[in-house]
Amino acid sequence: MGILGWIVLGLLAGLIAKAIMPGRDPGGIIITLVLGVIGAFVGGFIGRAIFNTDLGSFFEIRTWLLAILGSIILLAIYRLVTGRRAHA
Template identity: 35%
Template sequence: MFQILGLIAVGLVIGVLARLIVPGKQRLSMVATLVLGVVGAIIGGFIASLLGWGEITELNVGGFILAVIAAVLLVGVAEGVSGRSRGAVR
């Protein structure tokens, strides 16, 4: 239970960092930011565990950096997809 709450808290921080890193104004909601941050945290933790930097549930520097990178990529993709769909309506 605490691992899930920790993942959500870290995911929110990672999502906010990703939004700050991606240039321009994002149209993502806070819920979308949280979801992308959590997914980024899972991806970063998974890659860190594959590299032998610790378990996926551990909070470590390498996993955190990889999670932020993954979340930045996810925010960029989400913005690109939402921008295209909004642009097509106009």
């Protein structure tokens, strides 16, 4: 997956994670993108460690699920560290 694929995957995974865990988080599109890209790396690590799989191609469902899972984990950690609560 090229850099453009990582950017698109990261942006969409970050948006989906923020939609699943709504709340008042700082940052706009750039922070969401960074959340998603780092979340994809975290998801890939989780996939390798637990399921003995890796992020596949851009079009595989496990790639998307692992990236979204990693993004949700990062968002939850951020909220725990900063003490922010979700306000819908």
